[in-house]
Amino acid sequence: MPRSRVAQLVAVIAGAILVAGLAGSASARTRARVQPPTEIQRAGKIVYCSDITYPPEEFYAKGSTKPAGSDIDIGTQIAKLMAVKAQFDNTGFDGIIPALLSHKCNAIISGMNDTAKRRRQVGFVDYLRVGQSLMVRKGNPSHVSGLASLSGRSVSVELGTTNAGFLEKENAKLTGQGKQTIKIVTYPKDTDAATALKTGRVDAYFGDSPVVAWYIQQDRSSFAFAGQPINPIPVGIAVRKDDAQFHAALHKAVRLMYRDGSMKRILAKWHMSAFALKTK
Amino acid sequence: MPLAAVAWHVVWQRIVHPDHAFALALWRTIYMSVTAQFFGVVLGLVAALMRMSRLRILRLLSGAYVLVFRGTPVIVQIFFVYFGVNLLFGFTLIPNTVSAGPISLDGAALAGIVALAVNEGAYMREIIRAGIDAIDKGQMEAAKSLGMTYRLAMRRIVLPQAARVIVPPLGNEFNNMLKTSSLVFFIGVTELFGDAEIRNSTAFQPVEYFTAVAFWYLVLTTVWSLIQAQIERALARDERGEAPSFRERVFQAWAPVAAWRTGGAR
Numbered sequence: 001m002p003r004s005r006v007a008q009l010v011a012v013i014a015g016a017i018l019v020a021g022l023a024g025s026a027s028a029r030t031r032a033r034v035q036p037p038t039e040i041q042r043a044g045k046i047v048y049c050s051d052i053t054y055p056p057e058e059f060y061a062k063g064s065t066k067p068a069g070s071d072i073d074i075g076t077q078i079a080k081l082m083a084v085k086a087q088f089d090n091t092g093f094d095g096i097i098p099a100l101l102s103h104k105c106n107a108i109i110s111g112m113n114d115t116a117k118r119r120r121q122v123g124f125v126d127y128l129r130v131g132q133s134l135m136v137r138k139g140n141p142s143h144v145s146g147l148a149s150l151s152g153r154s155v156s157v158e159l160g161t162t163n164a165g166f167l168e169k170e171n172a173k174l175t176g177q178g179k180q181t182i183k184i185v186t187y188p189k190d191t192d193a194a195t196a197l198k199t200g201r202v203d204a205y206f207g208d209s210p211v212v213a214w215y216i217q218q219d220r221s222s223f224a225f226a227g228q229p230i231n232p233i234p235v236g237i238a239v240r241k242d243d244a245q246f247h248a249a250l251h252k253a254v255r256l257m258y259r260d261g262s263m264k265r266i267l268a269k270w271h272m273s274a275f276a277l278k279t280k
Numbered sequence: 281m282p283l284a285a286v287a288w289h290v291v292w293q294r295i296v297h298p299d300h301a302f303a304l305a306l307w308r309t310i311y312m313s314v315t316a317q318f319f320g321v322v323l324g325l326v327a328a329l330m331r332m333s334r335l336r337i338l339r340l341l342s343g344a345y346v347l348v349f350r351g352t353p354v355i356v357q358i359f360f361v362y363f364g365v366n367l368l369f370g371f372t373l374i375p376n377t378v379s380a381g382p383i384s385l386d387g388a389a390l391a392g393i394v395a396l397a398v399n400e401g402a403y404m405r406e407i408i409r410a411g412i413d414a415i416d417k418g419q420m421e422a423a424k425s426l427g428m429t430y431r432l433a434m435r436r437i438v439l440p441q442a443a444r445v446i447v448p449p450l451g452n453e454f455n456n457m458l459k460t461s462s463l464v465f466f467i468g469v470t471e472l473f474g475d476a477e478i479r480n481s482t483a484f485q486p487v488e489y490f491t492a493v494a495f496w497y498l499v500l501t502t503v504w505s506l507i508q509a510q511i512e513r514a515l516a517r518d519e520r521g522e523a524p525s526f527r528e529r530v531f532q533a534w535a536p537v538a539a540w541r542t543g544g545a546r
Contacts, residue, residue: 160481
């Protein structure tokens with residue numbers, strides 16, 4: 001094939017792509033109820049980093065490799081409002097902020113607690129408010145009744161969560177009082193921390209209340225709550241600090257979801273209505 | 281362009297001023313690797329001898345052992361030893377803490393040792409078998425003609441010679457073991473790598489913490505290569521000169537660094 005014909009062909013294909021792209025973005029602009037930043041609009045999707053081992057917020061549905069959960073539904077709804085697709089990249093929780101900072105994704109939606117320490121690295125759009133709960137084996141064989149009863153007991157947590165940090169602070173207090181500390185056993189995956197409780201390797205599991213509620217709902221013959229939920233903390237979608245436009249768009253989308261009832265519907269579906277933000 | 285400058289003082293601090301939790305993690309990596317490797321060699325030797333047995337059932341068992349444990353991921357084996365048995369059969373294979381007199385061991389660490397040892401045994405069987413095969417058949421015949429039994433000839437004549445062939449690949453295996461032991465973090469044992477992961481999970485400085493932990497693994501593997509050189513020298517006492525000396529081994533291990541410093545010119 002002569003050179004000029006190749007060039008022609010390339011030009012035609014490039015032109016076709018350009019036209020299709022313009023048409024696509026034009027129609028997207030008309031449908032979007034929340035205007036996304038141009039970068040996301042051009043990509044046609046929001047990429048979320050999510051540690052997909054944290055039911056009911058994000059997990060793989062039984063017998064499938066499709067992510068499911070309240071965060072997945074919320075993230076998908078946000079993308080729908082911006083007239084783009086949602087993609088969820090499974091990322092280990094301890095590496096999830098570096099993944100966001102190194103542009104592996106546009107945002108983190110992973111049941112992440114909005115804390116002062118994390119705010120130093122990322123910006124948050126809060127969308128839930130959850131407490132933490134202790135879970136024990138059914139019948140409570142180790143007699144765990146709440147935080148105060150944990151001295152000298154072993155508790156499993158997931159690596160990199162605020163739950164692990166919270167227990168460490170409790171330990172500092174216990175040491176100050178001259179009491180035995182809690183034996184904190186850290187697991188790289190949350191589901192393994194729960195398995196450790198189920199197999200009697202630890203006396204209790206400590207995690208976010210919705211997660212505990214989900215584990216109990218899934219396996220009533222093994223698990224039960226111990227004591228009352230503690231420490232309500234806001235949960236947020238994390239974005240890069242220099243991504244102000246996307247931050248504002250997410251904020252608008254979450255507010256819209258609270259107003260039009262879609263948030264209420266999603267939370268009810270996952271038995272998480274108790275964790276809705278109090279909106280005026 | 282890098283996204284953020286490396287906070288070298290963090291790396292430096294992890295290397296020069298390691299804290300108590302780190303020392304404990306380092307100790308766990310060392311004792312888990314050493315005991316797992318030791319029992320791995322024992323299992324491998326037993327399996328290698330079984331494979332050469334006249335009894336068909338022993339040969340089959342040995343083959344099945346290698347097939348299963350060399351053919352499945354170590355992480356799955358670790359899971360089954362610590363969690364799987366409880367979930368499947370409802371009994372605890374390895375208790376949560378094991379105490380023997382003054383020594384008390386974390387059950388998870390013991391489960392890790394068991395899983396790593398069983399896995400290692402499958403690899404060691406092949407290495408030991410190759411070592412024994414490398415010894416001339418005439419050695420066994422000569423020993424027998426002197427009136428030695430099979431077991432005595434194996435112990436006194438064949439195995440000591442095979443050891444010389446076995447040690448270099450065994451050195452590789454243990455070097456691997458030092459690093460593979462990090463998989464035991466999966467069942468909640470905070471060893472060297474787990475310690476780095478936990479620190480990183482609150483500091484969010486993966487480059488710093490992983491660089492420091494890589495340095496410590498390098499220290500462990502360097503120390504091991506020196507020990508291995510000593511073992512090889514001891515085994516080659518009658519043929520002194522073939523095995524590298526202690527100094528030569530140090531030199532060889534770091535030769536690429538020296539070459540790099542002189543710009544490749546030697």
